[in-house]
Amino acid sequence: MNKPKKSIRRKSSGVTIDEVAALAGVSPMTVSRVINNQGKVRDATRERVMHAVRELDYTPNLAASSLAAAQHTRIALIYTNPSGAYLRELLLGVLRAASRTAVQLVVDYWDELDAEAERKAARGLCKRVDGVILPPPLCESRAAVAEFVKGGVPVVAIASGRLSDEISCVRIDDFRAGKELAEHLIQRGHARIGFIRGRTDLNASARRYDGFLAALHEAGLEVADELVQDGDYTYRAGLAAAEKLLEHGDPPTAIIASNDDMAAAAISVAHRRGLDVPRDLSVVGFDDTSAATTVWPELTTIHQPIASMADTAIDILLRSIKRRSDSARVLMDHVVPHGLVTRDSVAAPLKRK
Amino acid sequence: MNKPKKSIRRKSSGVTIDEVAALAGVSPMTVSRVINNQGKVRDATRERVMHAVRELDYTPNLAASSLAAAQHTRIALIYTNPSGAYLRELLLGVLRAASRTAVQLVVDYWDELDAEAERKAARGLCKRVDGVILPPPLCESRAAVAEFVKGGVPVVAIASGRLSDEISCVRIDDFRAGKELAEHLIQRGHARIGFIRGRTDLNASARRYDGFLAALHEAGLEVADELVQDGDYTYRAGLAAAEKLLEHGDPPTAIIASNDDMAAAAISVAHRRGLDVPRDLSVVGFDDTSAATTVWPELTTIHQPIASMADTAIDILLRSIKRRSDSARVLMDHVVPHGLVTRDSVAAPLKRK
DNA sequence: CTGAAAGCGCTAACAG
């Protein structure tokens, strides 16, 4: 039994660093060093500490470490409705990171603000947070980004093309992804491929399209103007775009949509026109959101590891914040691997009669 | 200028409670009381403190308060794939609560575990968290619940029927919601209404169905057996159920699905059969998830305030945890108001020829 | 490479 500490306050249940230290026969400080693995600790010591940690099933109290390290870092995650599709994964990612690093998360919702309102909101945030995560489409807002940069608050953009060299970025290679999607279709024999573009003001959209173009080009295929439509990433826009694509006299045998929502819309349009997917029309999406699996057939699409991208974003922010005092601004452009998820919405084209 | 405190450590930038206290001319303790508005504080004093807070734009350091209050509470949010639809809102809610109360969130993912695996996972969690939030369908898992109760860890179930009187619950009134949905249809003249049930092992599903039944009964309508189908909340199941409903010789003029995914599936089936929604068939969903707006027409559905339910859940947990030492277990059954969201998927039925 | 002391910002407990 441990001798009752002279504690006046109630002692909470959890096991503390002191108990670990006691069991390992070292000072709490050494335990701390082992846990954060920083500083030099002899291997043997480290081993003993680790053992004690496991023995006691010790979990550090993040509140305490955060307080002691004066790392009481507040990070804002700003979202808007349009980015809703990512939101769930994004939140999972930041939560994971938060419970690992004890940053304080501030989740803010900007509802379709104009540039002036964004500037104002950004200015307000600058005062209460130490870093900002900007998912699309906000990461492309010059107004917001400029304001944060001016306020000296590090920003990490997620899943976007690199907008400016003043902020960091975690993203996939949209160009390659778009290209792979097209190649996937071309390999299966498609030669007339329709493309529904995303919001033209977003960098990532352009890159996806460029990738598509590159694939066609490499395969020696023509890019027919009438096979490219614009959409703004909404289901409704996908409906209209698909309608235009399919009412053409010589319709495409496959459609690439710049996100899953628009791809789902394309399937819906195809069905209403009596087309079978994928027999009469192949459709692929982008993002692998829940929309990809709440249609029939389920969508072949590009998967982005959003959760771990969010996680990475927080890491980058933390580093930037720490270094901020050291004058040098830390900027990173972090590209993570994406994946092609094949489901049931692609088949070889029917032989043309 | 303030006399340089004897601080050895670097002082972080943020404004602290002491500065507020100084400016307001009171002790930090009083500021603390005002902020958490607990304890009696004279109105004049409170006013002065509030003023100072605003003046300095003070934001409490949650890490510190959490540490001091020994509220270093870890709360687990466990989710499974099927509950994915809620997840986004759920996460927003818990994040909001977390940044308000500085609880440490532990997000855990249980992938289709069997009873034994659930028991084991629960046992493990008991040791590292002080409370658990259980969204559907996990909240109906007797195995998991029993294990947490045994471990003395308070549990709050979200959005489910009350399973046991050993755990707390935050939910909407599923019975009334189901009834309102049916009444909405009946008022518009529908007399043959199909119903796609949810997972029969979930309490909430049964209540929604009972509400439907009650509405029909009150309106003096028959419940035709062939107009009730089972589904498991997936899009695929909705497809099959709607197919059965519509292939009947005397098909319904409206379909109530127990969630949005299945309602979206019903629309898809209707379209493929050449039916116009809502002219030939009205369809309503349940939950107001993103699926409700990524179909055309957009779904009339029941909205649950998931985010604030999650928020409430954390409050309840916090109270339970605090009182836990006081022997008496705190149990609540908290019912929050839902709403009927009318969109474009409902119309009056066509006159029968 | 390791330890001792001091204190991060806040609040529980107990006086006034």
Added chain:
DNA sequence: CTGTTAGCGCTTTCAG
């Protein structure tokens, strides 16, 4: 109703 005191669990600083 308000202030004083001590200490939450961890880490920084500085000295072995």
